[in-house]
Amino acid sequence: MGTMPTRPSDMAVQTPPPLPDAIALIDEANQRSLAFGVSTDDEPDFTSLGIGHLKDSLEENRFLFQHAVPVMETLRGQIANTHSMVLLTSAQGMVLHSMGDSDFLEKASEVALVPGMDWSEKTKGTNAIGTALTAQQAITVHGDQHFMRTNHALTCSCAPILAPYGEIVGALDVTGDHRSYHQHTLALVRMSAQMIENHMFASSFPKAVRLHFHARPEFLGTLVEGIAAFTPEGRFLSANRSAQFQLGMSFGALQAHTFSSLFNLPMSALFELFAGSAATPHQLCLHNGVSVWCRTEVKPASPWATPIVSPLADAGAPPVRIAPVPKGQLSSLQYLDTGDAQLSAIIAKLRKVVDRDIPVMILGETGTGKDLLAQAMHNDSVRARQPFVAVNCASIPDTLIEAELFGYEEGAFTGARKKGASGKILQAHGGTLFLDEIGDMPKHLQARLLRVLQERKVSPLGAGKEMEVDVTVISATHKNLKELIARGDFREDLYYRLNGLVVRLPALRERSDFGAVVKKVLHALEGNAHIAIAPQVMELLQAYHWPGNVRQLHNLLRTACVMVDDDCTIRLEHLPDDFLDELRAPMHPLAMPLPAPELPLVPSVGAPPLSTDDLGEDGHSLHDVTLNAMAQMLRLHKGNVSAAAKALGVSRNTIYRKKNLLPPDLLD
Numbered sequence: 001m002g003t004m005p006t007r008p009s010d011m012a013v014q015t016p017p018p019l020p021d022a023i024a025l026i027d028e029a030n031q032r033s034l035a036f037g038v039s040t041d042d043e044p045d046f047t048s049l050g051i052g053h054l055k056d057s058l059e060e061n062r063f064l065f066q067h068a069v070p071v072m073e074t075l076r077g078q079i080a081n082t083h084s085m086v087l088l089t090s091a092q093g094m095v096l097h098s099m100g101d102s103d104f105l106e107k108a109s110e111v112a113l114v115p116g117m118d119w120s121e122k123t124k125g126t127n128a129i130g131t132a133l134t135a136q137q138a139i140t141v142h143g144d145q146h147f148m149r150t151n152h153a154l155t156c157s158c159a160p161i162l163a164p165y166g167e168i169v170g171a172l173d174v175t176g177d178h179r180s181y182h183q184h185t186l187a188l189v190r191m192s193a194q195m196i197e198n199h200m201f202a203s204s205f206p207k208a209v210r211l212h213f214h215a216r217p218e219f220l221g222t223l224v225e226g227i228a229a230f231t232p233e234g235r236f237l238s239a240n241r242s243a244q245f246q247l248g249m250s251f252g253a254l255q256a257h258t259f260s261s262l263f264n265l266p267m268s269a270l271f272e273l274f275a276g277s278a279a280t281p282h283q284l285c286l287h288n289g290v291s292v293w294c295r296t297e298v299k300p301a302s303p304w305a306t307p308i309v310s311p312l313a314d315a316g317a318p319p320v321r322i323a324p325v326p327k328g329q330l331s332s333l334q335y336l337d338t339g340d341a342q343l344s345a346i347i348a349k350l351r352k353v354v355d356r357d358i359p360v361m362i363l364g365e366t367g368t369g370k371d372l373l374a375q376a377m378h379n380d381s382v383r384a385r386q387p388f389v390a391v392n393c394a395s396i397p398d399t400l401i402e403a404e405l406f407g408y409e410e411g412a413f414t415g416a417r418k419k420g421a422s423g424k425i426l427q428a429h430g431g432t433l434f435l436d437e438i439g440d441m442p443k444h445l446q447a448r449l450l451r452v453l454q455e456r457k458v459s460p461l462g463a464g465k466e467m468e469v470d471v472t473v474i475s476a477t478h479k480n481l482k483e484l485i486a487r488g489d490f491r492e493d494l495y496y497r498l499n500g501l502v503v504r505l506p507a508l509r510e511r512s513d514f515g516a517v518v519k520k521v522l523h524a525l526e527g528n529a530h531i532a533i534a535p536q537v538m539e540l541l542q543a544y545h546w547p548g549n550v551r552q553l554h555n556l557l558r559t560a561c562v563m564v565d566d567d568c569t570i571r572l573e574h575l576p577d578d579f580l581d582e583l584r585a586p587m588h589p590l591a592m593p594l595p596a597p598e599l600p601l602v603p604s605v606g607a608p609p610l611s612t613d614d615l616g617e618d619g620h621s622l623h624d625v626t627l628n629a630m631a632q633m634l635r636l637h638k639g640n641v642s643a644a645a646k647a648l649g650v651s652r653n654t655i656y657r658k659k660n661l662l663p664p665d666l667l668d
């Protein structure tokens with residue numbers, strides 16, 4: 001390091017103390033920042049790239065964008081109310097898309113954290129986005145670790161995203177107020193980046209032989225399974241991170257291999273093995289002697305893995321996200337009718353309009369089940385076998401929404417794909433078009449949408465011709481459209497076109513069937529229907545105000561189900577810390593003396609960072625991270641529970657309680 005100043009300010013680093021690896025990365029980044037001529041006192045640069053570049057970059061990164069947005073939405077749900085935002089960037093560090101807490105979004109725009117801005121180290125010095133992209137690894141850059149003083153109020157965790165052919169295509173970042181720092185954020189960001197990678201992988205090799213494998217059969221179909229793609233002749237095409245880890249080889253090294261050199265089996269034997277049922281896993285032996293469970297079936301691990309593409313979708317284009325037909329029990333209006341009088345009345349009304357070509361508008365707070373209700377209506381209609389296409393108007397940037405909705409012809413604009421694209425309205429032909437967050441539809445497109453609804457014809461950009469389209473339209477919003485109309489932000493004629501029947505879903509706190517909803521959610525969380533809830537916890541849950549409604553309940557129960565002990569009962573100690581903290585807060589209406597929290601279950605300072613290969617099952621819950629931290633520490637300490645517990649800052653009993661959830665043979 002020589003005598004070069006390696007820190008951007010003379011202030012001491014505040015919380016969190018960085019891991020040694022991170023210190024080295026930040027030192028190197030600071031040296032690069034100096035070499036680039038960035039000054040610690042530079043002001044945020046709002047002019048660097050501009051909107052023209054953004055449009056081109058969005059078009060260039062369309063595939064990444066489509067697969068990242070649904071994951072970003074999930075991540076946003078997990079970090080809701082933490083004064084943070086989720087950002088997607090290009091491989092060069094340009095912000096492509098952002099979403100998050102509205103109060104923080106406002107502040108973020110003051111430090112140029114908005115789409116179109118460049119966060120490479122060249123312009124911003126050390127920062128999580130630029131540094132993760134340069135160092136090609138996930139990192140948290142906190143407070144005054146940022147090179148520029150103007151960014152010292154931020155805490156940022158970022159992970160690069162790899163394309164199916166191994167190159168970095170972008171980065172996923174969570175940035176927040178430095179006072180809202182949380183140790184789990186980096187692991188969440190890593191898992192989410194890996195999820196995006198797996199979704200891109202799943203839609204990249206439709207004709208290849210895809211092998212899903214893991215040493216433990218229960219991990220097949222989860223975020224941590226290895227996926228490798230081969231040509232039908234057995235030539236290696238690609239492998240995700242977990243596959244590379246399990247096969248013990250980098251992407252580059254794998255390229256010299258074939259299916260038979262990696263799995264000790266000729267390709268023909270693989271076809272024979274799975275001839276009966278591709279869904280049944282079989283055990284194979286890897287070239288390194290490790291035995292793994294495999295399947296070749298392309299099972300949708302998520303809504304994005306095997307999208308239903310309507311006959312009109314263009315052949316060569318990366319598939320768009322089309323909302324999945326939900327699982328059996330989630331599929332009907334009857335399923336959603338769980339005894340609340342308001343909801344029953346709504347469902348009775350909706351039953352009357354199904355198949356009557358009456359546009360339905362669903363109002364309701366976030367997480368009340370608007371999307372689910374729209375899917376239920378579709379599934380109960382004669383259109384059930386046709387596509388259900390969901391468009392979230394809030395998550396598509398203004399610059400892309402026109403092309404996304406209406407489609408475009410070859411060469412319609414700079415960067416347009418060779419064969420053009422059909423657009424989501426045409427993709428919904430014969431089925432249902434669900435326009436979520438319709439209040440966010442840009443004003444200039446409202447008139448075009450109105451014409452489509454009135455004339456039942458679409459003209460893709462640059463096509464110069466109209467195509468007939470037959471869709472049932474369901475829209476939803478949590479905004480007050482009447483207010484938007486009064487402000488001139490929403491067209492009144494479109495409003496009247498969409499509101500054939502308007503229903504307002506009650507907030508969870510207003511519902512009288514809380515117990516039934518809890519049961520339904522536990523049921524929907526596969527394998528957890530048998531889990532009970534202690535009366536004290538049920539009372540607390542019932543009295544809570546649930547700002548995130550059923551989504552929040554779903555997330556909380558999913559976490560609690562992972563934490564339960566052998567008696568399968570959710571007690572207070574199984575609830576997430578942030579939820580208990582909220583209840584403990586003196587200002588909270590339910591504030592009550594709850595037992596003190598256990599120390600956080602994260603690796604102590606100096607412990608190695610979590611590896612994505614050790615991450616938990618569904619990639620959504622903080623407690624998966626907890627289990628993985630435990631597994632990693634146990635491995636590191638060769639199964640010594642005392643040492644692992646000490647490193648994690650928890651009691652030995654905490655680890656023993658999770659014994660059944662940890663990989664076998666880990667505990668001494």
Ligand SMILES: Nc1ncnc2c1ncn2[C@@H]1O[C@H](COP(=O)(O)OP(=O)(O)OP(=O)(O)O)[C@@H](O)[C@H]1O
Nearest residue numbers: 365366367368369370371372520521524550551554
């Ligand atoms: N009745 C229910 N039973 C089980 N799960 C439900 C129910 N209603 C909603 N959920 C779950 O809650 C979550 C949120 O539901 P959904 O996406 O339909 O809400 P939303 O109102 O459309 O939210 P947003 O306005 O934020 O888009 C989903 O995980 C969904 O499966």
